Amino acid sequence: MLFCSNCGKEIDTEQKFCCHCGAENKNYSSPDAQITVTQTNLHPETVNQVNTIFNRNVLNNYLNNLQTLEFAKHKLSEEERNMQYRINSLGHPNRISPRNTISAYGGHIGGIIFMAVVFLLCIWIQSGLNGDGFFSIFDDLLGPIVGFIKVAAVIIAIIIVGVMIHDHIEDGSRFERQTQEEATRLRAERAEKERLSEILPLVKRDLKRTSELLEQAYSINIIPAKYRNIYAAYFLYEYISTSTVSLSEALYHCDLDEISRKLDVIIEQQREIIMELARSNALNEQIIRQNEETLRHAIAAENNTALAAQYSQVAAVNTNTVATIQSYYFFKNGL
Secondary structure, X not given: OEEOOOOOOEEOOOOOEOOOOOOEOOOOOOOOXXXXXXXXXXXXXXXXXXXXXXXXHHHHHHHHHHHHHHHHHHHHHHHHHHHHHHHHHOOOOOOOOOOOOHHXXXXXXXXXXXXXXXXXXXXXXXXXXXXXOHHHHHHHHHHHHXXXXXXXXXXXXXXXXXXXXXXXXXXXXXXXXXXXXXXHHHHHHHHHHHHHHHHHHHHHHHHHHHHHHHHHHHOOOOOOHHHOOHHHHHHHHHHHHOOOOOHHXXXXXXXXXXHXXXXXXXXXXXXXXXXXXXXXXXXXXXXXXXXXXXXXXXXXHOOOHHHHHHHHHHHHHHHHHXXXXXXXXXXXXXX
């Protein structure tokens, strides 16, 4: 056993490349003559020429990592936008209707004035009934009626005053209640805004790390540039993992326009399931060891230097993907 000069982790003596970081094993010596195509010379066209002999376990692992990272990037990008929107929309005060002014009680005041006029009119009529004026001839008929109207005017005026006082008290209670509710709402929203403001940088950090790891994964040049997106990653993994076709055949059937139309709904349905499964697998030590062992054996068994280099990079991406998923703040803590 040797230790990688780059990351310091243990590697097999027959491995030309570290399966943890992808660095070249400087102590490796090949017993046979090998193809000396370096990773920097690898292009999609070159890879397509040899993809039929690409180790299927390695390919499945690689596509699974791509799918996981693409789904994580999709989810984190969406959550970043939602959180930014929520932060911007929280903590803004709402307008509270002010307490009623005198003008709001215009109807009440008008009613009181009208009753006062009726009361004074009744007094005037009663004074005429009791004298020798015009109304004296109607003394027996109008007297009781005018007296009743005068009493009714007083009672109605008192009722109107009582209603006005009640409305004023109710309006004060309403204003006080709304003020307290608004203050409570603002405190809760500002607390939520502070919490989200603390989480947002962590989500951005996760998103940045995911994007960087995706770039690292795609830079291995196994997947042509036009297929480097969430739709192709999902389609290729499902296609390769459920059939025996080669990568070239899978790419041949990969119609991105058609796939994107069909997968939008599926992605929304499957995203949470896939991310939960990926997190569960990333926390499962046995699965991690099995994947690392598979990749290590593939690297050791490959005599083609170019493919061995790619396998090592795939192994490094797998190690980084597992570490990244384990450290995701959002998928571990949520919001």
